[in-house]
Each structure stands twice: as C-alpha cells, then as structure tokens.
Amino acid sequence: MIARTIASISTPPGTSGVAVIRVSGPDAAKVAIQLTGRVPSARRATLVTLTDPASCEPLDRALALWFPGPHSFTGEDVLELQVHGGRAVVAAVLQAVLAVPGSRPAEPGEFTRRAFENGRLDLSEVEGLGDLLQAETQAQRRQGYGLFTGRLTSEADRLQARLLPILAGVEATIDFPDEGDVTGAALVSARRDLSLLAADVDALLAGAARGEKVRDGVIVAIAGPPNAGKSTLLNALARRDVAIVSAVAGTTRDNLEVHLDLGGVAVILVDTAGLRETVDPVEAEGIRRTRERMAGADLTLWLCAGAPAGDADLAAGPGRSELWRIATQIDRGGAVRPDAAHRISALTGEGMAGLVDAIASFAAARTGGEPAVVVHQRHRLIFQEAADALASALALPAWDDQPELVAERLRQGLAALGRSRGRVGTEAMLDQLFSAFCIGK
DSSP: OOOOEEEEEOSOSSOEEEEEEEEESTTHHHHHHHHHSSOOOBTSOEEEEEEOTTTOOEEEEEEEEEEOTTSSSSSSOEEEEEEEEOHHHHHHHHHHHHTSTTEEEOOTTHHHHHHHHTTSSOHHHHHHHHHHHHOOSHHHHHHHHHHHTTHHHHHHHHHHHHHHHHHHHHHHHHHOTTOHHHHHHHHHHHHHHHHHHHHHHHHHHHTHHHHHHHHHOEEEEEEOSTTSSHHHHHHHHHTSOOSOOOSSTTOOOSOEEEEEEETTEEEEEEEOOOOOOOOOHHHHHHHHHHHHHHHHOSEEEEEEOSSOTTGGGGGSSSOOSEEEEEEOOGGGOOOOOTTOSEEOOTTTOTTHHHHHHHHHHHHHHHHOSSOOSOOSHHHHHHHHHHHHHHHHHHHOSOTTTOHHHHHHHHHHHHHHHHGGGOOSOOHHHHHHHHHTSOTTO
C-alpha cells in the first residue's frame, strides 16, 4: 500500500514571524508544482509566490525547501514552506496544500514515525528526539541530543562487536571439539574478554538512575509540622504565589509541585501537608501522601520554626534519602537550632541564596558528569537482560564441558543488545510513543 502524502504546521500555533508547513509523501512534488509552479532545487532555499490552485489567488511570498527522498527526514519526498506567521496566512496555505489530491492532515508524530519505518531513525533516536523536544534544562538538552544522535545505538553496536568474536570463539570449540589445546586456550581467552565486557555493561546500567534523574528531575520535598513555613518557602523558591499561605494549621492538604531549572538541572519542589495528629480524614490523607512523597524524594527539607517541634515525625514512616533540617522564620527570633543545615527567612530573603545554591549543588551531584547512555526504562530493561545473560554465562563453572550452554547465553545477550534499535516490538508500544509527538513532528 502506497502511503498518502501528509501535511501539517510544524511550528507552534499563534502569530509569529515565520511558520513552517511540512509536506511528506509521494505527492509532495505535485503540491510544490500546484502552489509554486515548479519543484524547487534540492536543498536550497527558494523564494516563491504561493498561489491557491483553485482560485489562482496569491497567498503569500515564502521560502520553499525541497528534500527528495530517500535523503530527507522521513525518507520520502519532503517539501517545507516557510511562510509569514499570521494565522490567516498559515490557514490559507495549509488549506491549499490539503486541497491537492492525495494529501491529508498528518497525525501526531506521523512524520517521525515515517522516519522510523523508512530506516532514517531507530527507536532510541526517536526517543532522544522526544526528549529533545521536551527538554526544559541544559542537562536534559545535552542528554536528549546524545540519544537523538545515536549515542545509545553506538554503544550497543560497540558491545555487539565485542561480543560477536567471543561467541564465535565459543562456537568454534563446539564445531572442532578434537582440538583440545586450542579450544581450551580459546575458552580461557573468551571468558576473560567476556568478564571485561560484562563490566562495561554493568557500568552503563549504573548510570541509568542518573539519566532518569536528568530527564524526570530531582525531587525535593518540603516537609515539617504545620505552620513551619513550607508554603511560604515554596512560593519564595518559585518566585510566585503557588501555594496558599495561612496561619490556620492544616491549610495544605495535598502535594503541590513546582518545576525549577537550577543550574541547568530540573528540580521538582513538592510542598506537603504539615505532619501532626489529626482526626480530619481529608487532612489525614494529605499527611499519608506527605509521608509517601518524602519516602520517594531525593532530598527532604525538614522545616522547623524555632524549637525542634515535630522532630519525632522524622522517624515515622518508610525510610527516605537525604534530609536537611532547615530553621525557618528566623526574622521572628526564637530558639536557635544548632543542628540546622540552613537558617532562613523566606519573607526577608535572609539565608535563601545559600539554600538555593545548596539545592542546586545537590541536584548537580545527582545528575552531573557525562550524559547517561541508558536513560529510559526500555533501555534499562534491554541492558539488564543483556547483563543477566552475560552473568549467567560467566556463572557456568566449566565452559569446556558445556560450550553449548555458554553459546546460548551469549546469543541471548546479543539479541538483547540488538533490540536497542527497536526493530522488534509491538504496534501498541509504537502507537503510544509516536502519539506523544506534536502534529508537525
């Protein structure tokens, strides 16, 4: 079945200086001829007058770019029209494009899906493109760009290239069992090489948590007893009124999230309900969610307004990661907390710069270094399967007695690494992935 030609706006909606309309498919040349009178020169920006083929009315003066397949983003003939970004102009040009027989509106992610199906991108590169489009911080941009430009694919190919001769060496001992001295030495060498390879796979997996933190954000929970200044601190860090601030205990009953960019790292601040004994079922649910969020946070800021009231709650609930005691409301005086990591006043700003710098440093330590290679759950599962297969092969005590089992484990590892490109998968998984893309991508 021949794919129909698709078209859509590839720039955000609204008025802008320039808007891009993208066309891809077998009738892209027909669109170019009917709107501009010719097919533009390949890969050169050409100034054209766009004309409505039905009314012969000029629509706009624009730049046309022609990318003949298969050397285009989608692998098909692609026409891009850079028009003036007024709503009426964009609507008129898109309507004229879609009026050409054989053209239809693109579905979400359909351009990228065609690039995948035509071999222009593998699945990990598609995932990287999605991360790049969603990136809000420089760390996310660097990591997404690495994935989009094939970093995961290159690593998987490199590991496969190292595993293949190991597998070949083991299989040679199966084919030529009579060469005892030669095959014995080959198995010793193969086992040594496999140990090094397995260590490299484990190192890649070790960076998975860091990669997920870069993509999803470092979670910082703001917790403590009622009226310790949690919502006030959240508003001060966000530099806007996010949470309701009230002297009435129990005002915050649900978790509020604010996404910040601190030093190029995504940080998610979570304002939680004050921890105290209560008979109010709604407030009790908020407290349960607070404990749950503290357990899953990378860092908890435990706020204490003066005296160490509420510290008993620190020991309650499931285990949690790092926790800093923060003495708040220091502008009001009161007892000094000698165990406080920071002393602040969210109202006057005293101590706030130091706290922000400390949170930024904490987040950078959790996400810093070279961009991770394994950054999605799918990648982690694939490399974990490969690691398990290699570890299983190494665990076999006598390779010369059971080379067939060793070879089978190595083939499993090889197959797992091959799935990083995503050429083996379910249609439902692909539908879900591409549906998250915007229409023009």
